[in-house]
Amino acid sequence: DQQVKQNSPSLSVQEGRISILNCDYTNSMFDYFLWYKKYPAEGPTFLISISSIKDKNEDGRFTVFLNKSAKHLSLHIVPSQPGDSAVYFCAASANFGNEKLTFGTGTRLTIIP
């Protein structure tokens, strides 16, 4: 039973436009969420996180939105750049991040120049 789901395996976006990556979760105990970015042959790199006490967190071009009632979060990248092309993983944790991470299957983002 997959508790964190990223239903879009891939996404293509024109350079300069907004990229929106989605993530759904089923475990109501999750209260801390993270996004990681992964290039081929490298380990994941932390991008941004959000606690369930917030509904939005922003860091430069990256913004994460959390809708607790829908058990849904999204990552917005604006403007999208060619270097953003990578696989993006959503991850969730309980106990405000003190428990183990559960990852989604990832979304491959391709930015078209």
Add this chain to the structure above:
Amino acid sequence: EADIYQTPRYLVIGTGKKITLECSQTMGHDKMYWYQQDPGMELHLIHYSYGVNSTEKGDLSSESTVSRIRTEHFPLTLESARPSHTSQYLCASRSGGAVNEQFFGPGTRLTVL
């Protein structure tokens, strides 16, 4: 920048061989993790440690074993490798504080023939 290292980066070996995948971090983190990831799939936690002499099995059953004799070192061992062990193995660590940002190493891509 995270300082977590994994060796080897790539390993191709024959069935039945014993192998050890190395993971070291220089950040003094108490918590360390091993994940297994197949292409297009989520990261599955196979082992974790919350400190020296502490090791636990993760969510995904694995025939590998780990040890934590020193804070900075968390090696993973397969006593007898099989083709089903072919995968990417990712090591991660984090501090014991409230932030659950895990830092990942570059990974080891293991192929068992």
